[in-house]
Amino acid sequence: MNRVKTKKKMPYKKLLFYGVDLTHNDIAIASGTFPLGLAYVGSAIKKKFGDRIVVKLFKYAEDLEEHLKQEIPDFYFFSNYIWNQNLNLSFADLVRKKSKNTLIVCGGPNITRIREGRKNFLAAYPFIDFIIDSEGEIPSCYLIQTYFDLEGEIEKMKACRLPSTLTLLEDGEMLEGPLAPRLGMFKDPSAITCPGHSIAPEFFSDLQSFDDLPSPYLTGLMDKFFDDQLYPLIETNRGCPFSCSFCQQGTAYFNKIAFRRLDACVDEFKLITEKMTQQSPGISRIEIADPNFAMFSQDLEFCEAIRDIQDEYQWPQFIGCSTGKNQPERILNAISKLMPDSLVISNSMQSANPDTLEAIKRKNISLEGYKKVQLEIHKRGLRSMADVILCLPEETKESHFNAIGNLIDSGVQEFTSYQAMVLKNSDLEQEDVRNRYGMKTKWRVLPRAIGNYEIGGVDQIISEIEEITVETNTLSFQEYLDSRCLHLTTMIYHNSGVFDIIHRYLKENEIPISSFIFSIYKKMGNAQNPLRPVYEGFIKETRNELFDSEKEALEFYFDPKNFRQVQLSKIGGNLLWKNLAVTLFSYWPQAVQVCLETLDQLIPIEEKELADLKQYLLARIANISYREIEKDITIEIQSEKLVRYLTDSEVSNGGTLIMTLGDHKHKTLSHAKTIYPDDPTGWSLILSINRVHTVTRDIEVIVA
Numbered sequence: 175m176n177r178v179k180t181k182k183k184m185p186y187k188k189l190l191f192y193g194v195d196l197t198h199n200d201i202a203i204a205s206g207t208f209p210l211g212l213a214y215v216g217s218a219i220k221k222k223f224g225d226r227i228v229v230k231l232f233k234y235a236e237d238l239e240e241h242l243k244q245e246i247p248d249f250y251f252f253s254n255y256i257w258n259q260n261l262n263l264s265f266a267d268l269v270r271k272k273s274k275n276t277l278i279v280c281g282g283p284n285i286t287r288i289r290e291g292r293k294n295f296l297a298a299y300p301f302i303d304f305i306i307d308s309e310g311e312i313p314s315c316y317l318i319q320t321y322f323d324l325e326g327e328i329e330k331m332k333a334c335r336l337p338s339t340l341t342l343l344e345d346g347e348m349l350e351g352p353l354a355p356r357l358g359m360f361k362d363p364s365a366i367t368c369p370g371h372s373i374a375p376e377f378f379s380d381l382q383s384f385d386d387l388p389s390p391y392l393t394g395l396m397d398k399f400f401d402d403q404l405y406p407l408i409e410t411n412r413g414c415p416f417s418c419s420f421c422q423q424g425t426a427y428f429n430k431i432a433f434r435r436l437d438a439c440v441d442e443f444k445l446i447t448e449k450m451t452q453q454s455p456g457i458s459r460i461e462i463a464d465p466n467f468a469m470f471s472q473d474l475e476f477c478e479a480i481r482d483i484q485d486e487y488q489w490p491q492f493i494g495c496s497t498g499k500n501q502p503e504r505i506l507n508a509i510s511k512l513m514p515d516s517l518v519i520s521n522s523m524q525s526a527n528p529d530t531l532e533a534i535k536r537k538n539i540s541l542e543g544y545k546k547v548q549l550e551i552h553k554r555g556l557r558s559m560a561d562v563i564l565c566l567p568e569e570t571k572e573s574h575f576n577a578i579g580n581l582i583d584s585g586v587q588e589f590t591s592y593q594a595m596v597l598k599n600s601d602l603e604q605e606d607v608r609n610r611y612g613m614k615t616k617w618r619v620l621p622r623a624i625g626n627y628e629i630g631g632v633d634q635i636i637s638e639i640e641e642i643t644v645e646t647n648t649l650s651f652q653e654y655l656d657s658r659c660l661h662l663t664t665m666i667y668h669n670s671g672v673f674d675i676i677h678r679y680l681k682e683n684e685i686p687i688s689s690f691i692f693s694i695y696k697k698m699g700n701a702q703n704p705l706r707p708v709y710e711g712f713i714k715e716t717r718n719e720l721f722d723s724e725k726e727a728l729e730f731y732f733d734p735k736n737f738r739q740v741q742l743s744k745i746g747g748n749l750l751w752k753n754l755a756v757t758l759f760s761y762w763p764q765a766v767q768v769c770l771e772t773l774d775q776l777i778p779i780e781e782k783e784l785a786d787l788k789q790y791l792l793a794r795i796a797n798i799s800y801r802e803i804e805k806d807i808t809i810e811i812q813s814e815k816l817v818r819y820l821t822d823s824e825v826s827n828g829g830t831l832i833m834t835l836g837d838h839k840h841k842t843l844s845h846a847k848t849i850y851p852d853d854p855t856g857w858s859l860i861l862s863i864n865r866v867h868t869v870t871r872d873i874e875v876i877v878a
């Protein structure tokens with residue numbers, strides 16, 4: 175019998191792709207979100223190359239170290255954010271030492287726009303084969319297809335000028351490829367060009383829109399991150415129509431918006447909710463990465479769908495996001511659909527000084543418009559927050575203080591005070607801009623972005639450093655320090671929301687809340703002020719956290735003696751959150767005393783009523799530094815007026831109040847105590863992630 179020989183198809187070798195977006199987690203988790211950016215890159219790669227490539231994602235250094243002991247990936251792609259650059263670079267260096275053939279690619283926004291700086295970066299880290307300088311999915315797939323086409327010859331690939339990449343040749347020349355269009359921004363795949371190695375345009379015909387990109391949650395790529403520590407991050411659209419000069423997204427490249435289909439977003443949200451409630455019951459937060467959430471028409475329907483999910487699962491309790499800078503009516507309508515208090519509307523301001531706004535190319539709505547929006551927010555029972563940035567070009571101490579006062583009096587419940595970071599790839603990074611505004615900068619460690627890690631079997635202390643502006647030709651360093659003291663005052667006495675009751679007294683007497691805040695601020699230098707130790711410590715730490723160069727800061731924290739101080743929570747934290755935490759959990763009676771003395775000076779109040787107010791305010795805060803968190807406290811209130819203010823009910827002769835955290839807050843805090851250290855750094859993390867309202871007791875029952 176003749177045997178017919180059939181040509182046997184040889185199985186191809188599966189290649190291994192690592193997507194690495196680490197968080198520092200030695201002191202505490204510094205960046206607690208799921209690694210969405212690289213997960214999307216992984217999704218694109220799975221879609222284009224199917225079983226030929228196994229995709230693995232990493233968030234924790236110890237997980238990566240363990241895997242690298244067993245296997246070396248063929249493709250090692252890592253992100254470069256300001257909060258993980260040095261940690262990620264250290265592991266990339268290790269991979270190169272273990273393997274010459276691995277294709278090592280770095281992406282992410284933390285890369286300078288200045289050509290010389292880019293070249294220096296590549297020269298300083300020669301183990302990087304390519305930098306992807308833009309949205310990552312299309313360039314990543316192009317790189318990998320070229321790797322296959324050129325049989326893994328990386329030097330040949332470097333000469334091709336691949337789309338959206340930078341690379342350094344052996345002779346020191348830096349080659350840049352043409353910028354690939356973003357997903358959703360091209361109709362014809364032939365718009366993706368490459369001078370040295372073309373791929374048939376059809377290759378990208380199924381990867382043109384954001385919707386062509388499978389959700390990494392739905393494909394299971396994110397499964398390992400449901401670990402009861404991290405919280406999910408999602409995107410419903412990409413791009414921002416605004417052009418703020420301090421922001422990397424404020425460039426023409428990001429100006430158009432790419433949307434995902436609503437049903438895909440809803441399916442993803444539902445699956446995340448199911449997994450979180452089953453596998454991560456202690457985490458009640460999700461983050462939406464859209465730069466302008468709720469500003470677009472489809473966001474209304476998305477919020478309605480989220481509400482259905484919230485009603486069914488009681489999850490998420492908190493949605494972190496940056497809401498839109500325009501279309502206030504549309505935003506309010508959308509947010510009103512959500513579970514009450516689960517999303518805080520952000521009304522970004524950055525500055526109220528017209529000269530500053532012009533210098534940073536930003537337009538704000540008018541203060542009057544702002545107040546109207548706040549009124550509407552209050553009417554609908556929503557919460558709002560804003561942000562201001564200290565040390566922007568043309569800002570003065572007076573204009574900065576005015577902006578804060580106006581924000582407070584506009585009714586905004588909370589605001590964040592940032593320092594002007596000099597972000598890579600933003601206008602503020604440019605030399606001419608620095609000179610024009612007399613920007614003097616310093617370097618400091620990013621809070622919690624430091625740790626001792628085993629890398630290739632060797633312990634290394636690694637830290638991440640940011641550059642911030644501390645002086646300009648319109649604001650001196652002393653004024654910078656004064657402004658920081660005001661920021662701390664607003665954190666304690668305004669943003670925390672703990673003192674809302676005081677606002678009722680002020681309002682009834684037509685005294686602006688800002689007068690109360692500025693009165694407290696002015697007292698902080700008084701020798702008898704019981705809260706002065708907190709402020710003195712804060713100013714000392716604010717000075718001491720600054721270094722004259724990145725190198726100096728890195729060397730300081732590399733010293734085990736100094737790193738030990740970080741571990742002990744003595745240095746290196748977010749000073750505003752840390753000192754808020756210290757005030758709430760170590761100086762709370764003193765903070766209440768300062769509040770009541772100030773109130774009494776502005777509005778004379780009877781002693782009996784002050785005593786009742788004191789009782790109430792002391793009971794407001796649940797001290798998380800205690801071994802057991804006390805859930806309920808009962809207090810007796812004599813003052814009719816106070817009971818009326820607190821309960822909006824007419825009760826004569828005072829009453830007995832039961833103040834409680836409630837089951838959900840108690841559970842959240844009890845879980846948080848198992849994740850974060852019991853020190854000011856841990857407390858400040860619990861506050862910043864779960865918000866201050868999680869540690870405040872509310873009135874549950876009043877017995878007349």
Ligand code: SF4
Pocket residue numbers: 414415416417418421422423424425465499
């Ligand atoms: S609105 Fe926000 S995301 Fe958009 S450019 Fe300005 S700061 Fe950047």
